[in-house]
Amino acid sequence: MTDHADGDLAAIREALEKFGRLNRPLPEIADDDDLFAAGFTSHATVNVMLAIEDALAIEFPDELLNRTTFASITALANAAAQSRGSR
Amino acid sequence: MDNDDDRVSCAPRIGCDLAEIEAVRESVAVFGERYLGRVYSMIERSQTSEAPERLAARFAGKEAVLKLLGVDGLQPRQVEIVADASGVPGVRLSAAAQASARAQGIGDIAISLSHEGGLALATAVALATRPLPGRTG
Numbered sequence: 001m002t003d004h005a006d007g008d009l010a011a012i013r014e015a016l017e018k019f020g021r022l023n024r025p026l027p028e029i030a031d032d033d034d035l036f037a038a039g040f041t042s043h044a045t046v047n048v049m050l051a052i053e054d055a056l057a058i059e060f061p062d063e064l065l066n067r068t069t070f071a072s073i074t075a076l077a078n079a080a081a082q083s084r085g086s087r
Numbered sequence: 088m089d090n091d092d093d094r095v096s097c098a099p100r101i102g103c104d105l106a107e108i109e110a111v112r113e114s115v116a117v118f119g120e121r122y123l124g125r126v127y128s129m130i131e132r133s134q135t136s137e138a139p140e141r142l143a144a145r146f147a148g149k150e151a152v153l154k155l156l157g158v159d160g161l162q163p164r165q166v167e168i169v170a171d172a173s174g175v176p177g178v179r180l181s182a183a184a185q186a187s188a189r190a191q192g193i194g195d196i197a198i199s200l201s202h203e204g205g206l207a208l209a210t211a212v213a214l215a216t217r218p219l220p221g222r223t224g
Binding site: 019021042043044046047050062063065066067068 | 104106107110111113114117118121122125126146150159160162163
């Protein structure tokens with residue numbers, strides 16, 4: 001999956017801005033950059049997930065709650081699209 | 088030839104994690120029940136009285152155990168940090184996490200928790216047993 005809704009990407013970036021606690025400014029982080037290399041922690045993934053769920057009115061299924069899902073903005077957008085499809 | 092194929096080694100496993108107490112406090116304040124329900128079991132919530140420093144220690148404990156198991160795809164709820172009657176913390180695994188532990192020959196997992204200066208720390212230790220391949224010479 002390569003095309004993501006602009007709204008999804010904006011919501012993911014907003015969630016990361018508020019709750020990601022990254023060690024680099026978000027505008028410097030490309031969609032495919034490794035978020036864990038930018039300081040993303042396991043605890044912050046929970047908050048970011050909840051913020052994305054709130055913003056997009058979705059719920060990440062348990063099978064998507066793994067490190068791969070939170071590896072990048074693109075991966076999060078893929079997971080959001082998959083979560084929407086699984087409802 | 089001796090019976091090397093039957094020999095089993097015990098390899099120590101360790102996992103550790105740090106959690107920011109303030110981050111946990113913020114999560115509870117912003118997401119409340121949704122955060123608590125997705126991360127902690129009822130017994131963990133009860134035993135910690137949902138105090139941020141104690142929740143943070145439990146979170147670090149869960150992550151320490153997940154690192155020890157080395158398996159992606161297990162969630163924090165699948166590892167419980169539960170104190171016994173004397174207050175000593177122990178580890179309780181979900182069926183999926185138990186299966187992962189068994190597959191690696193991991194039995195009991197010991198856990199130690201602490202918090203100080205805004206951070207909570209946990210260290211998990213276990214022995215993993217594996218049959219060694221046959222040796223020559």
